[in-house]
Amino acid sequence: MRASRDSDLSYDVVRSRRTTADIVVERDGRVVVRVPASIPHQRIEDLVKAKRYWIYRTLAEWRDLNATKVLREYRNGEGFLYLGRSYRLILVGDQDEPLLLKSGRFWLRRDLVNRGEVAGAKSAFRDYFIARGLEWIPERVRYYAPKVGVRPRDIDVRELGHRWASCSPKGNLAFHWKCMMAPPTIIDYIVVHELCHFHYLNHAEAFWNEIDKVMPNFRERREWLKKNGAAMDV
Template identity: 35%
Template sequence: MQLSINYGTKTIYFDVIYRKRKTMAITVEAPDKVTAIVPVGMKEETIKKKVMTKADWIVKKLYEFKNVKHIPLKKEFVNGESFMYMGRNYSLQIELDDSLQVPEVKLFRGKFIISTPTKDEEALKNAMEKWYREKAKEKINERVEYYQYKIGKKPAKVTVKEQKKRWGSCSSKGNINLNWKLIMAPSPVIDYIVVHEMAHLVHLNHSKEFWNLVESILPDYKERRKWLRNNGVRMGL
């Protein structure tokens, strides 16, 4: 179901998804998709009123998506902001807890929850990044181990780190670097980057033989690569 509200001179169209939950969550995705995930039975007028309370934030996010094409968008660490993990979007919930020394992050019942003694944005961002990096390291090492038997070669070293302009790289020494932000992508897309870099252990170039090797392992690699090109802008903090 799709509804709309008028906010100033703008009309905000949004999809409504009913689920068994107690509260409503709103997500905004590139390029212009707005979704309200609401409790079963919530009336349309109530949904519209609640969306209206977030209208300013929604318009701001839509403007950012419209004007920023290739630079990762900066996230706001406020309740309701949307964060990606393994290809799905989860809304953020911040819970103040003075008993803690530093913010703690968990994914629980379809939400990212940060329990924190502070509202400092940098502290919240650092906590989220730490969580992402840990999950990325676990997932990427698992996939590298899986594909090394299909590639027929094992990397000398695998490092998960920040990479401003690349999703991965492979050196002539057989060292593979992979971007921790990959953990925001769906599993098939993570696999594509892992296979891509591991294929460089055999062909340290982008020759026909290289792409033939990638395709022999992932026949649909072009679709996976396309997803990354279209959605990479959303994978950031």
């Protein structure tokens, strides 16, 4: 990866064996230009200049959306998302598991908070969502893969930084554990989105047409994720 700057616009360049160029604004606000390995740098600069208006507009939207990001506290009554619903938190002392969801509440072991650090509590939620994701997401992949006409290999749920999901050249899929905070319909969109990357590695019109074949209302789901993704955190 190479970092570049064009006037007041910074962006990262990722070269790979892909055949087309693509510009995206990642969830963390970084502008990433993905290009074929052989493309000259001057061509990349020309591409960025041609897309300047779109990049600035998308960055402005990103700032507006992240300005409303929810900062949750680990205290009784705080709400935490799971499958699109908000569940109140209860801190308990007599519990073997770090975190449980029962009786319409998240039950978090109090000692994870009393240590004065949030890392333990965050880890409890992350581990819980990974476990639930490994139960939920592979089933949705198996449902949609035949509709998309692909055969993925391994499916994992883990920390993916600024990406909701990824697919490897070998056909392996990975999903961010935070996906489990979204409603089931949005998880399905993320699954279909990633499966369609088996056909197209970019976000050109043909890629979106492929999604449309399987999920005609994908634009509504994509917009929901764009507007609400920043709130999906612990």
